Amino acid sequence: MSAFRAILGKDLRVELRTLQSVPAMALFAVTTFVIFRYGLDRTALSGSLAAGVLLAAVLFAAILAINRLFVTERDEGGFEAIRLAPVDGTVLLAAKAVALVVYLLVLEAIAVPVFAIFFLDGWGGLAALAGVLVLVDVGLAAPGVLVSSIAANSRARDLLVPLLLLPLLVPMMIAAANAAEPLLVAGGPSYAGTGKWLAILALYDVVFLLVGYAVYDFLLED
Amino acid sequence: MRFPSLRAQAAITVAVLAAGFALVFFYAPNDADQGFIQKIFYLHVPLAICALAGFVVAAIHAIRHLRSLDPVHDARAYVSIHLSVIFGVAVLLTGSIWARASWGKWWVWDEPTLVSFLIVFLLYATYYPLRYAIEDRDRQARYASVFAITAGAFVPLNFMAVRAAQSLVHPRVFATAEGGMPLRMWIAFAVCLAGMALLWTSLVRFELAAKSASASLSRLRRSLEGETYVTSGSRIAPGVPSRAPSPG
Amino acid sequence: MPALPLDEAGKYVAAAYIVFLALVLAYVAIMAAKLQRIERELGELAELAEDRPRPSREELV
Numbered sequence: 313m314s315a316f317r318a319i320l321g322k323d324l325r326v327e328l329r330t331l332q333s334v335p336a337m338a339l340f341a342v343t344t345f346v347i348f349r350y351g352l353d354r355t356a357l358s359g360s361l362a363a364g365v366l367l368a369a370v371l372f373a374a375i376l377a378i379n380r381l382f383v384t385e386r387d388e389g390g391f392e393a394i395r396l397a398p399v400d401g402t403v404l405l406a407a408k409a410v411a412l413v414v415y416l417l418v419l420e421a422i423a424v425p426v427f428a429i430f431f432l433d434g435w436g437g438l439a440a441l442a443g444v445l446v447l448v449d450v451g452l453a454a455p456g457v458l459v460s461s462i463a464a465n466s467r468a469r470d471l472l473v474p475l476l477l478l479p480l481l482v483p484m485m486i487a488a489a490n491a492a493e494p495l496l497v498a499g500g501p502s503y504a505g506t507g508k509w510l511a512i513l514a515l516y517d518v519v520f521l522l523v524g525y526a527v528y529d530f531l532l533e534d
Numbered sequence: 535m536r537f538p539s540l541r542a543q544a545a546i547t548v549a550v551l552a553a554g555f556a557l558v559f560f561y562a563p564n565d566a567d568q569g570f571i572q573k574i575f576y577l578h579v580p581l582a583i584c585a586l587a588g589f590v591v592a593a594i595h596a597i598r599h600l601r602s603l604d605p606v607h608d609a610r611a612y613v614s615i616h617l618s619v620i621f622g623v624a625v626l627l628t629g630s631i632w633a634r635a636s637w638g639k640w641w642v643w644d645e646p647t648l649v650s651f652l653i654v655f656l657l658y659a660t661y662y663p664l665r666y667a668i669e670d671r672d673r674q675a676r677y678a679s680v681f682a683i684t685a686g687a688f689v690p691l692n693f694m695a696v697r698a699a700q701s702l703v704h705p706r707v708f709a710t711a712e713g714g715m716p717l718r719m720w721i722a723f724a725v726c727l728a729g730m731a732l733l734w735t736s737l738v739r740f741e742l743a744a745k746s747a748s749a750s751l752s753r754l755r756r757s758l759e760g761e762t763y764v765t766s767g768s769r770i771a772p773g774v775p776s777r778a779p780s781p782g
Numbered sequence: 783m784p785a786l787p788l789d790e791a792g793k794y795v796a797a798a799y800i801v802f803l804a805l806v807l808a809y810v811a812i813m814a815a816k817l818q819r820i821e822r823e824l825g826e827l828a829e830l831a832e833d834r835p836r837p838s839r840e841e842l843v
Contacts, residue, residue, distance in 0.1 A: 458684065462677050466667035476664065476681070479657035480688055483695030490699055512695055523687045527680045530600050555799075570791035574798045581802070624805050628798045635794035737809065744813055747820050755823070758830050 315399040319407035324414060326384070333380055334418050337373040341423040344369040345430050357431040363492035366427050367485060370420065370448065377415050378456040379473050381408055382464035391465075394532060401532040402525050408460075409453040409524075416449040437494075437501030444491045444506075447513040451484040454520035461531045487512040540739050547736045551729035557722035565719075571635045576723055578628040580730035581621050582651060586689065588618030588734055589658065593686025596679035608675040611682050613741045615661050617734055622655040650696040657685055 327333055348365045349355065357365055385391050385404075394404050424445070428435055455477060463472040491509035495501045538546070558576045565572035592614035599607035629648045634640050643649060664681055668674040715723070 455684070458680075462664070462680065463667075465673065466664070466677075467669070468663075468667050472664065472667055475660050479653055479660065480684070482653045483688075483692045486695045486699045508698070512698060516691055516695075519687055519691055520684075523684050527600070527683055530676055530680055533676065570795060573795045577798055577802055620805065620809060624802055627801045627805075631794055631798045631801065635791065733806070740813065744816055744820070748816070751820055751823055751827070754827055758827060758834075 315397065315403045316407050319404060320410055323407065323411040327411070327415065333377045334415050337376055337415065337419045338422045340376060341369045341373045341419060342426050344372065345423075345427060349430070355431075356433065358433065358496055358498040360489065360493045362427075362431060362496040363489045365431070366424070366496075367448070367488055367492065369423065369427075370416070370445070371452070371481065371485065373419055373423075374412075374416060374452045374456065375474055375477065377412060378452075378460045378477065379463075379470055381412060381457065381460040386464045391532060401529040404532070405457055405461075405524055405528045408457045409450075409521075412453040412456060413449045416452060417446070420445050420449075432496065433498055434500065437496055440501060440503065440506065441492060441495050444488060444495070444510065444513070447510065447517060448484065448488045450517040451488070451513060451520070452481070454517060454524055455480045458520070458524045458528070458531075461528070484513065484516045487516065540736070540743065543732065543739070544736050547729065547732040550725065550732055554722065554726035554729040557725055562719045562722040563716060568636055571632065574628055574632045574635070576726045578625060578632060579723070580727040581628065582625045582647070583727060584730045584734045585618040585621035585625055585651075586654070587731075588614050588621065588738075589654070589682075589689055590686055592618065592682050596682035596686075599675065599679045600683075603672075603676075605675060608679060609742060609745055610738075611679060612665075613738050613745065615658055615682060616741065617737050619655065619658050619661075621730075621734065622651065622658070625651055626655060644700070646697045646700045647693070650693045653692055653696070654685075654689055657688065661685075 345365065348369075352361065352365075354361070382390075385394075394401060420442075424438065424441070428438060459473055459477045459480070462476065463469040466472055487509045491506055491513065494504060494506065554576070558573055562573075562576070564570060592611045595607045595611035595614060598604075599611060626648075629645075629651070630640050633642045633645065633648070661678065661681060665674055665678050668677055
């Protein structure tokens with residue numbers, strides 16, 4: 313537990329001091345909103361379009377962070393340190409996943425209000441949307457850390473992360489988009505069917521957390 | 535399963551597939567809705583089932599590889615995925631032809647199984663760039679196994695999510711498999727399925743044998759000429775020692 | 783979805799089965815090329831082995 317806290321604390325402190333991921337993610341997301349405004353030729357979004365634009369922006373911003381997740385570990389010998397320490401390798405997985413979720417939550421705290429100001433009519437569905445986004449963040453983090461670890465030790469790692477990650481994220485995105493869509497409809501949010509999609513999101517999260525837990529030690533071996 | 539020999543198995547495969555196709559065209563009745571077009575079903579669905587089963591088989595080989603670190607299992611996982619991806623191409627092409635014939639378009643997003651399959655195919659297609667990106671052989675094999683297991687867990691999730699997203703309003707394009715199929719259709723389908731499964735396993739054994747021969751060749755060349763000679767072995771997943779592989 | 787007339791439908795069905803056949807044959811052809819290469823190299827190695835002095839040949843088996 314203390315190893316987990318140590319790694320997580322280190323990552324969060326480094327991020328706070330260097331600000332190398334989260335500001336870039338936020339900037340990227342907001343710029344993406346502007347691009348979508350012109351790409352779709354719309355000044356207001358609702359329902360499925362709103363859900364799609366928001367989720368796509370969050371997804372691509374997440375990939376920025378995932379690419380960078382293990383850079384210091386690879387460069388400064390962090391992987392060797394974990395191997396030598398009497399700690400379970402999955403501690404690294406857990407710490408990195410939580411760190412990524414934190415980054416994404418901060419990103420969303422900035423990007424979602426901006427999105428609402430840019431495109432939405434009212435702020436009614438946003439509270440429920442926050443709940444959906446928490447599950448989405450875990451759903452991004454679980455496979456994200458796994459893929460990032462695989463790619464960290466290979467060539468063309470920046471290419472490999474999106475290539476491997478995007479197909480894996482499709483079911484999660486399907487569930488997220490379907491959950492978010494009724495929350496962002498023009499006339500005010502409707503909560504019909506949200507339960508079903510939240511259940512699928514939760515299932516996805518659980519499956520990938522379990523898979524990650526089962527296989528992570530094999531990724532850390534030399 | 536060291537018997538039947540690959541030659542015998544290949545002969546049986548040809549016989550069963552031929553019998554299956556004969557049943558399709560001379561025995562099974564025409565579908566009431568789709569007419570003659572429905573005959574594609576006997577090709578498309580068995581291919582899809584075998585490809586998906588092949589991915590699950592690969593995941594099992596991958597688990598065995600991680601537990602034993604024996605390169606034989608890695609080779610089997612590699613070949614299983616390879617053949618399933620090729621079968622996947624066939625599924626998508628025949629599915630597209632079927633969509634064109636019944637729906638007028640070369641692709642339909644309304645058919646959840648086809649869309650799910652596309653996503654699974656795209657995922658497993660990344661298996662190769664992954665292997666090529668990692669130079670260290672042992673690490674490459676290990677990471678590939680991790681990927682095969684993760685992807686195997688992903689497949690059922692994917693099918694579930696895509697089906698759940700299916701709008702209830704749009705009718706399924708490939709509705710044959712759902713509504714009651716007459717017995718004669720079931721028989722033709724069963725034989726075709728058996729034939730495709732035999733085809734898959736035969737081709738897997740075939741490719742494993744070729745890989746094994748290639749690996750033995752490399753070893754032979756190395757012992758004759760020394761380390762400096764560049765071998766004909768594959769850069770990815772060569773790891774089959776010279777003993778004969780046995781399927782599954 | 784009205785059923786297509788037989789001659790039109792037949793073309794699509796034939797196309798599907800031909801695609802399947804083509805893929806299988808392409809796979810077999812590629813494997814055949816690989817096997818040919820293996821055969822050729824085996825032949826070269828066999829020559830190499832025969833040219834060598836006796837003691838080394840026994841090491842191989």
